[in-house]
Amino acid sequence: MEPFPQPSLLRALARGSVGRCPRCGSGHLFRYWVSMVDDCPRCGMHFERSQGYWLGSMLINLAVTMGIWLVTFVGLMVATWPDVPWGWVMAVVVAVTVVVPVAFHPIARTIWVALERHVRARSEPYA
């Protein structure tokens, strides 16, 4: 297996933000949308390091969902003020609340791996 040096944080985040392995840039990390492989098919990096490892990705996903929810809600209110169609606004923000976390799930995971591995690499080798 060829060696894969530790990438810069920017490069790791760029790879993670498109759902690729932060270390080598390989794709095919998800069997289905929500099921991530255990190890990178190219560099062999094991992703889930311990129980509860994905809590960080859930936090990233929650923050992104809340941000998109807030922008959508305020944007719709500002765009339709003063006659805000509350039923329609409610339907849209509920859809955002359901769709965004599922759609962003793989990206949140690979971004989390990039961040966690970068911080961890300061104290131990990139593995």
Ligand SMILES: [Zn+2]
């Ligand atoms: Zn890899």
